[in-house]
Amino acid sequence: MLLDEQEILNAVNQKDLKAWEKIYDFYYSALCSYANSIVKDFESSKDIVQDVLIKIWDSDRHFGSVKDFTWYLYRAVYNNSLYHLRSLQSHQNALRQMMIEEDADFDEEQFAATVQEELIRQLYVYIDDLPKDRKEVILLSLKGYSGNEIAETLGITINTVKKQKNRGFKYLREKLQDNVWLFLI
């Protein structure tokens, strides 16, 4: 999954429909989770994120770097989530426009929430890169399997499960560091 920044940027700017699949892979789930933390509604979160991505596709906006794009996504999802809440309150269909004021400040708490979402998003992207044995253990635990069940399914001891899981997460964290160049800086 070695994608360089240029590739993502080209996909965004040049509206390459096929390459946009990667953008969904990289951003969609995290943005939905981010929207959900604001609107507290599963289905609406999905609609908000889909809307934002379609509006970006329709717009002529050019992004100078992936970090610009990433920042824009969070801002747009945040703003649209607020519009959604407001439209619920006033029972009117709010203008679902992307009125993004890029310099408007988040409050400290929202700022931190955004930083956290972005970091988890980057960790999540690297699950695919995990070495096979660690990946298996982590994917099973994401499916809700308990330590014992994972041990049973894979035919390994519970201690190995714990070790692999631990090493898996450590690997993801280290990956963040290795790939500093990839998304930001």
Next chain:
Amino acid sequence: MKERFIRTVERLKKMQVLEEFGEMEEVRSDILEDKYLKTIHKNLQDDNFLVKKFVEYQCYSSSDAYQGFVAIIKKKRFRKKIILLSSAAAIFILFLGIIWLCENFSFHPQQKKVMTSVEKNVILAGSSKAQLTLANGEVINMGKDSMNVRTGEGIEINYTGGMISYKNTGDMTELVYNCLTIPIGGECHIVLEDGTNVWMNADSKLTYPVKFVGEERVVQLEGEAYFEVTKGKTPFIVRTARGKVRVHGTSFNVKSYAGERDAFTTLVSGKISYEYANQIIELNPGEQVIVSCNGKLEKRSVNTLEYVGWKDGLYIFKKCSLESIMTELVRWYDVEVVYQDETLKNIAFTGNLERYDTINAFLKILKRSGEVNYQVKGKTIILFK
């Protein structure tokens, strides 16, 4: 703000591996003094916290969303073309009209045509359809016609009247898995080796051993199925992406579609226990357990017919939102739904619907309610006020 965001993300990333190096004390103290940022660092170091977040991420299917995106973009491109084409066509027709006017000096009064209202675009219900994948990877498609298949191991698979059953599995000593996939607009009834009956609903998948060997009978389900488990010496277990059901001889319905927020397991008779992420809930007949996207389990009493009626050919909706009803019907009738007005989604309906009737019968009833109007175009249903 943007610069600060980028800088903060970067510094926290560095801190994740810092534990080993002990460098950059300043970066650390700076971040660790901030009450919000401090929490982020702690959360990122907490495996359980990450598992919880990742589980939530998995509830949002990026591939489904991407497909939706592609469909919308293509529709838009198509519309643009149509507008261009139709304006060209309009000019052409106008041109023809002028010629016609010039050639015919007198007008003839047009005869009024009596419009007969014929119901066009009838959408039929789903039917028995399945795809069976054998252990060797061979795929068998099942539809209307009965068939008999004999596999290399001497096992006989029979398919008649929408029902699959196995014969000659007697001498097997190890687990050999087959996989039954039901497409959108399909259903299938299968009898497993131990006599357990499973009715599979549309867009679902069941993986099961041809013969149950060992101390547990385990099958894996994605989607929806109704089980009538034969009592046996070993416990019967249904695994889903969100937890497992442990049973001893009983009837129940499991509904666990990947793209939906909640998964439902409804017990009709007997006793089952539901296990997920170290939580266990026991169910009595008439009770249901709901697993929501955030991994929480919730138990409640329900009218089981509302949840298992589909198996006997009846959908029962009680104060269900139009959106949730349509989600169900989309799977069975293999159609697409377009809401011209988002508020329609929340209108609640109560009523019964024959599963094998056309979808048009249901749409007519909807229209009669006075709140919803519809139009059928090919396989797309457009709902408006």
